[in-house]
Amino acid sequence: MKHAHVVTAGPLFLDIISYGLAHAPVPGEEQWVDGGDIMAGGVANQAVACARLGLDVNVLTSFGRDRAGAWVRELLDEENIRFDGSTTVERQAVTIAQSFDGDRAFTTWGDDSAPLPPADMPAPDYFLASVPYIPKAIETVRRWREAGTTVIVDSCWDPSKQWNAANMDPIAQADIFVPNEVECLKYTREDCCFKGAARFLDKVPALIVTLGGKGALVAERGEGTTDGSAPVYTELPAISATALDTTGAGDSFTAGLVRGLAAGASLAEAAVLGQVTAAWTVERPGGSAAAPTERQLLGWADSGELRWAETDVRAVPDPAALVRRLLADQS
Template identity: 30%
Template sequence: MDLVVSGPTFLDVTLAGLQATVHPGREVFAQDAALGPGGAAIAAIAASRLGLQTALHSDLGADAAGLLCRDVLMTEAVDVSAAPLLDGWRTPLTVCISDRDDRAMATFQEPPPRRRTPPVAARALLANLRDVAARARTDGTVVVADIGWDASGRWDDGDLAPLRSCDVFLPNSVEAMAYTRTATPREAARALGDRVERVIVTCGAEGVIALDAGAGSESLIPAIPVDAVDTTGAGDVLGAGVVAGLLRGWQFADVAAFGALCAGLAVTRLGSATASPTLAGIDEWWRAARADAALSSRYAFLEGLHDAEAGLPSQEPTG
């Protein structure tokens, strides 16, 4: 197995193009809709589409939502042996109301039935920082972690303690600045670089900041120009792209650029997991992008990616 993605799975119901704002006592119609797995399943499906043998470590209820998520995951060649269907527990559900710039979400989630240590029988682990297993890195697994929003508003510095067990940290700019008490994403990335060797701070339409403290390098990678339709799950898709780049042995700036590219392509379609790009889709984008001098230079590492690889080359991960 190349990758284990660990975290909660949701059934995402996405609505786009609402005719008006939703108010109590009023029915509002949407112009489009999508249904599919959300949460950790987004990264698992995205990684599978990028050629990684991927397993999902999660819980699903033995209900209609759980069965639908499981069917889609299996269709996408994701190993679900560590994602059991649980009787008497309902699969979490999120309703996403999307516009081109952002989205609003309403979620139902019962307390998880149990908290288990993610398995590490894979070349890489992608998980929330709070769930990172300390032993994973010592077992040779490349550990990539995000952290998510702190609903308590405390932004406790202690939440960052598991960074000592990580290889790459993927916060968004708001999270990074809140935890480090800094004023800019770049300052936040540098502060986090004192705790973990590699950091990618995502900045939405502004792109990403990639810091490799060990190599002493820092890159600002602009977002690719796209017409955004739905930003749901973009961070999860970016995480899958980052792992795919790490396991291919690329330079860290290229790893970050690939993750940003995958996320950029994903937001051009409605939905979450099933909007993530395939290697063939990335190759199609690259063939068109070569006409742009800046894109051709930044993404030259993509040349021949789809044609040359049925899977992953036998390179050591850059953990």
């Protein structure tokens, strides 16, 4: 496999993470917890996860001119990630993440901007961005797709909880859309992900609905169709894993997906590699800090511990065998 070139765009944060809280913080209380970490977050979760899987990564983001900005720049530089086209802002955005009850709460301050791609930036093999970013860069995205770039979009959470379906119109500029289960159901007003996925296929050729501990649903337009009819579904069970911290799980999934596609895998096979990458991440604290390398995933595959959570699984590839096939000869 050649080192596929990936451009990922989005806001950058310095993440300060605490995990193991007994309960939500209350005024006046100090909790001593199991541990924590400080790392680059936001778009760095995706960029680092891609770089550790052997992909050539350029990130489009904004770095603070303060000490925190210098720190996250240094952290990304250590991962051999390039910053061509990135800009600077006065202060680095910072997020404090606290994990408890199987989820996270965030406190954030700073600038969440991300620059547009420079006009002379060559088309990458893969472009990764959130749904809201696509309209801002639509001319470049269209040009890149015509040149052969695979565009993958995710991150369409609506903090207002209005779930306006029109906000999903930008996915028409993508090749693959990666919503989670809640996003799929809320935006489509459907009662199951199969129906929701079919609705999204009216706009985008393929999508993967991530279902957390229930696995993933891969949906593709049927052969010879262009209007989302006759969808083809592949249900994938969950990888056996015990989640410690879900920070960066979606970003690791996308990184594994891209790595699989770059190795010539089908969309469903690449989604399995995405699941494996995400499962590794959630078993460890921290987003970008927990992203696995190819060697680590190969070691997991060879350990005998990488398996589906369900015991009676048919018609889907063995995850350990798939990891060895996609990564062993190319790492």
